[in-house]
Amino acid sequence: xxxxxxxxxxxxxxxxxxxxxxxxxxxxxxxxxxxxxxxxxxxxxxxxxxxxxxxxxxxxxxxxxxxxxxxxxxxxxxxxxxxxxxxxxxxxxxxxxxxxxxxxxxxxxxxxxxxxxxxxxxxxxxxxxxxxxxxxxxxxxxxxxxxxxxxxxxxxxxxxxxxxxxxxxxxxxxxxxxxxxxxxxxxxxxxxxxxxxxxxxxxxxxxxxxxxxxxxxxxxxxxxxxxxxxxxxxxxxxxxxxxxxxxxxxxxxxxxxxxxxxxxxxxxxxxxxxxxxxxxxxxxxxxxxxxxxxxxxxxxxxxxxxxxxxxxxxxxxxxxxxxxxxxxxxxxxxxxxxxxxxxxxxxxxxxxxxxxxxxxxxxxxxxxxxxxxxxxxxxxxxxxxxxxxxxxxxxxxxxxxxxxxxxxxxxxxxxxxxxxxxxxxxxxxxxxxxxxxxxxxxxxxxxxxxxxxxxxxxxxxxxxxx
Numbered sequence: 001x002x003x004x005x006x007x008x009x010x011x012x013x014x015x016x017x018x019x020x021x022x023x024x025x026x027x028x029x030x031x032x033x034x035x036x037x038x039x040x041x042x043x044x045x046x047x048x049x050x051x052x053x054x055x056x057x058x059x060x061x062x063x064x065x066x067x068x069x070x071x072x073x074x075x076x077x078x079x080x081x082x083x084x085x086x087x088x089x090x091x092x093x094x095x096x097x098x099x100x101x102x103x104x105x106x107x108x109x110x111x112x113x114x115x116x117x118x119x120x121x122x123x124x125x126x127x128x129x130x131x132x133x134x135x136x137x138x139x140x141x142x143x144x145x146x147x148x149x150x151x152x153x154x155x156x157x158x159x160x161x162x163x164x165x166x167x168x169x170x171x172x173x174x175x176x177x178x179x180x181x182x183x184x185x186x187x188x189x190x191x192x193x194x195x196x197x198x199x200x201x202x203x204x205x206x207x208x209x210x211x212x213x214x215x216x217x218x219x220x221x222x223x224x225x226x227x228x229x230x231x232x233x234x235x236x237x238x239x240x241x242x243x244x245x246x247x248x249x250x251x252x253x254x255x256x257x258x259x260x261x262x263x264x265x266x267x268x269x270x271x272x273x274x275x276x277x278x279x280x281x282x283x284x285x286x287x288x289x290x291x292x293x294x295x296x297x298x299x300x301x302x303x304x305x306x307x308x309x310x311x312x313x314x315x316x317x318x319x320x321x322x323x324x325x326x327x328x329x330x331x332x333x334x335x336x337x338x339x340x341x342x343x344x345x346x347x348x349x350x351x352x353x354x355x356x357x358x359x360x361x362x363x364x365x366x367x368x369x370x371x372x373x374x375x376x377x378x379x380x381x382x383x384x385x386x387x388x389x390x391x392x393x394x395x396x397x398x399x400x401x402x403x404x405x406x407x408x409x410x411x412x413x414x415x416x417x418x419x420x421x422x423x424x425x426x427x428x429x430x431x432x433x434x435x436x437x438x439x440x441x442x443x444x445x446x447x448x449x450x451x452x453x454x455x456x457x458x459x460x461x462x463x464x465x466x
Contacts (some may be wrong), residue, residue, distance in 0.1 A: 194357035218321070
């Protein structure tokens with residue numbers, strides 16, 4: 001190919017949708033989609049085959065394309081078999097939808113062979129002329145004019161006081177999406193670290209007669225449930241800092257369904273987040289994040305019913321506590337728990353522990369070789385408050401000189417410092433369109449975009465979609 005080449009590193013939802021939009025927007029751009037796992041288009045969340053793992057967003061709002069809201073529903077209608085409960089399809093069926101989109105993009109009559117799939121782990125990138133050289137598994141390399149980082153969620157951070165003897169043990173699973181099948185079969189008393197949607201997925205996947213789960217989180221909050229129907233928007237406008245928004249939302253919830261209130265606030269989340277100062281964002285993360293996540297990231301009604309049944313049968317216990325140590329003891333896992341409101345730490349033993357605390361945003365603590373190399377080389381810097389990588393409003397990474405790279409972009413959870421809401425399909429599909437547009441504009445007008453942007457990594461920014 002004689003046209004420009006864009007390398008997209010990471011082939012989960014964000015990487016796939018960025019790739020598809022690049023191919024749609026330009027007839028000249030070639031895309032190299034790089035994935036270390038060798039499975040393209042799915043990501044860990046959608047690779048599950050468990051029929052009890054349902055999406056936590058209704059089918060009607062999960063189309064991959066914001067300009068084609070019925071695209072997923074139309075595709076599902078053509079499938080011979082699929083499963084849904086209360087308008088929530090399985091994650092596995094959604095994975096099949098994404099695989100279909102990739103297959104369509106790979107058809108020679110669709111893109112003229114402009115899409116290449118590369119299996120390998122990108123371990124480093126280096127400037128190469130006006131573009132980049134990407135090292136893969138330390139054995140091979142490829143070159144591209146533009147690179148887009150789309151690695152998705154980073155692995156959970158290790159809990160405080162983790163005994164090194166547990167690392168690598170089958171009694172401690174550090175990443176539930178990749179290791180549930182490694183749990184010892186005889187493990188019946190299981191500690192789940194965290195009480196979010198990931199915890200629910202793990203408990204449902206591992207549920208069996210005689211097995212008991214204890215979910216521990218600092219606030220002890222279980223995700224709320226979606227309603228049986230979609231509640232109409234209240235069409236309210238929310239303005240102010242975190243505390244003011246919280247007060248406005250509470251007042252609005254007294255007059256209608258709280259789910260509609262949260263959805264309205266979410267639609268304004270991007271503009272609200274960008275308007276807050278760094279101290280305001282810090283206060284939100286410290287005091288209100290758990291409450292927001294608890295109401296914002298909701299369970300499908302069918303999943304909520306199963307969780308309620310597990311609580312009633314005492315198969316599942318939700319505990320508000322902080323883990324101060326996690327140790328190996330006589331073929332068991334001993335957790336030292338600081339219960340909320342109790343000054344005396346207490347020890348409890350379990351057959352196994354699973355880290356369900358959710359992905360970390362602190363790239364400085366990440367074990368990802370590419371991120372470590374980018375930070376070491378000064379090609380990228382951590383964003384403020386542990387929210388991924390610093391980037392400018394176009395999604396271009398900011399380097400150690402506080403300059404935006406003209407040809408190095410990021411999308412997805414790595415850009416939470418820009419958007420806050422950067423993990424769900426309804427948000428990511430919009431981000432993918434914007435990033436693809438920025439990449440195309442960069443390639444078409446290179447002189448306008450070569451390093452001419454200087455910004456403080458902690459400065460609030462907004463993103464414009466045109």
